Amino acid sequence: MTAHPDATQTVLDACRTLAGFTTTPGSITRLFLTPPMHDVHAFLTDWAQRLGMSTRIDAAGNLRARWEGTGPNAPTLYLGSHLDTVPNAGAYDGILGVVLGFALVEALGGVRLPFALEVLGFSEEEGVRYGVPFFGSRALLGRAGPMLKMRDAGGQTLQEALNEFGLEAGALPSAELTGEALGYFEIHIEQGPVLEAAGQSVGVVEAIAGQNRFDLTFTGRASHAGTTPMPLRRDALAAAARFVVAAEDLARATPGLVATVGMMEVKPGAGNVIPGEVACSLDIRHARDEVRLAVLPGLLASAEGFAEERGVTLTVRPKMEEQATPMHPQFRALLHQAAADVGLPHPELVSGAGHDAMVMATRMPAAMLFVRSPGGLSHHPDEAVLAGDVADALAVGGRFLQLLAAQAGSTGGKHGL
Numbered sequence: 001m002t003a004h005p006d007a008t009q010t011v012l013d014a015c016r017t018l019a020g021f022t023t024t025p026g027s028i029t030r031l032f033l034t035p036p037m038h039d040v041h042a043f044l045t046d047w048a049q050r051l052g053m054s055t056r057i058d059a060a061g062n063l064r065a066r067w068e069g070t071g072p073n074a075p076t077l078y079l080g081s082h083l084d085t086v087p088n089a090g091a092y093d094g095i096l097g098v099v100l101g102f103a104l105v106e107a108l109g110g111v112r113l114p115f116a117l118e119v120l121g122f123s124e125e126e127g128v129r130y131g132v133p134f135f136g137s138r139a140l141l142g143r144a145g146p147m148l149k150m151r152d153a154g155g156q157t158l159q160e161a162l163n164e165f166g167l168e169a170g171a172l173p174s175a176e177l178t179g180e181a182l183g184y185f186e187i188h189i190e191q192g193p194v195l196e197a198a199g200q201s202v203g204v205v206e207a208i209a210g211q212n213r214f215d216l217t218f219t220g221r222a223s224h225a226g227t228t229p230m231p232l233r234r235d236a237l238a239a240a241a242r243f244v245v246a247a248e249d250l251a252r253a254t255p256g257l258v259a260t261v262g263m264m265e266v267k268p269g270a271g272n273v274i275p276g277e278v279a280c281s282l283d284i285r286h287a288r289d290e291v292r293l294a295v296l297p298g299l300l301a302s303a304e305g306f307a308e309e310r311g312v313t314l315t316v317r318p319k320m321e322e323q324a325t326p327m328h329p330q331f332r333a334l335l336h337q338a339a340a341d342v343g344l345p346h347p348e349l350v351s352g353a354g355h356d357a358m359v360m361a362t363r364m365p366a367a368m369l370f371v372r373s374p375g376g377l378s379h380h381p382d383e384a385v386l387a388g389d390v391a392d393a394l395a396v397g398g399r400f401l402q403l404l405a406a407q408a409g410s411t412g413g414k415h416g417l
């Protein structure tokens with residue numbers, strides 16, 4: 001099961017070929033249920049069949065390829081990631097994890113494990129087309145039904161899009177998982193600069209960060225910049241600016257916390273007019289919900305204070321709240337051991353971005369391995385991976401399967417989790 005140099009090249013070549021399946025020649029854009037997804041399915045189905053796997057495209061458009069285990073009632077280890085991309089994407093976000101799933105099956109060389117492997121290529125993770133992410137993984141858990149009525153920018157419902165793609169929206173429940181699940185394992189590029197800064201090729205994900213997002217509106221009074229003395233102003237931007245700095249100060253002072261004001265709209269937006277209204281965003285994330293939720297009220301109260309000091313009113317609208325998703329302790333421990341066994345350092349890091357593993361973790365033990373992102377770049381055409389890092393990911397993934405197999409074997413076919 002050790003990674004072979006050819007295996008690394010196979011992975012890189014596959015990612016390069018799959019990057020060519022796009023709606024915009026010259027760049028990579030492959031949204032949910034768009035025609036290039038058929039080409040992706042065909043390429044991966046062909047590979048799976050050459051490996052002797054059984055394949056199907058389920059009713060949610062997910063690619064599912066199975067390598068059966070020993071015995072008819074073997075539990076299933078799911079491994080994979082997503083096939084869709086953001087507009088003008090890179091060649092590795094999501095797809096690398098799917099391709100590595102096939103490469104890990106290939107590395108078995110025909111050997112059966114005490115559990116089945118099912119490689120998953122999720123149809124939709126990014127949430128670009130319908131504005132809500134994780135349709136593919138939600139469908140596996142029977143939670144995608146309410147999304148069928150959503151409309152894309154062109155007015156087409158998700159239900160209509162499924163049918164147009166050649167699927168049957170009415171059969172969506174047939175995509176649900178059946179049988180005993182051993183767990184879910186996803187390899188994904190880090191999409192950030194942490195592993196690169198640490199000089200490491202791969203890392204074990206500790207948790208996927210929980211997050212809150214808000215829209216804030218500071219409402220003061222627009223007036224003449226020359227004639228309105230400072231004590232008589234109600235400057236909405238001055239209040240908002242204090243808030244931006246307070247968010248940054250808080251995050252810098254709280255280990256692991258990230259807080260971002262990424263959007264700000266100033267009205268009326270003229271150099272000689274005191275800002276009367278500022279709309280801005282807040283995005284705040286941490287690996288542990290209790291940390292995020294402990295500091296959030298204080299930050300919002302400080303915004304209220306900065307507003308009040310200036311005769312400005314503040315409205316805060318919650319936009320979303322996602323709980324943190326810790327990865328499964330025993331799976332994490334096995335990943336650490338797998339990395340140690342193949343002679344690699346194995347730092348632990350938090351995923352600031354959401355992943356299908358968040359959804360899968362609500363049903364079964366889940367673990368993620370991150371692969372270094374050169375330059376920390378992702379959701380960008382220059383997104384890259386290093387060949388040596390892909391080889392490391394293959395080695396760790398292969399060893400992880402061996403360790404799981406040994407564990408399953410020692411518990412009489414039961415997974416002992």
Ligand SMILES: [Zn+2]
Nearest residue numbers: 082093094188
């Ligand atoms: Zn991704």
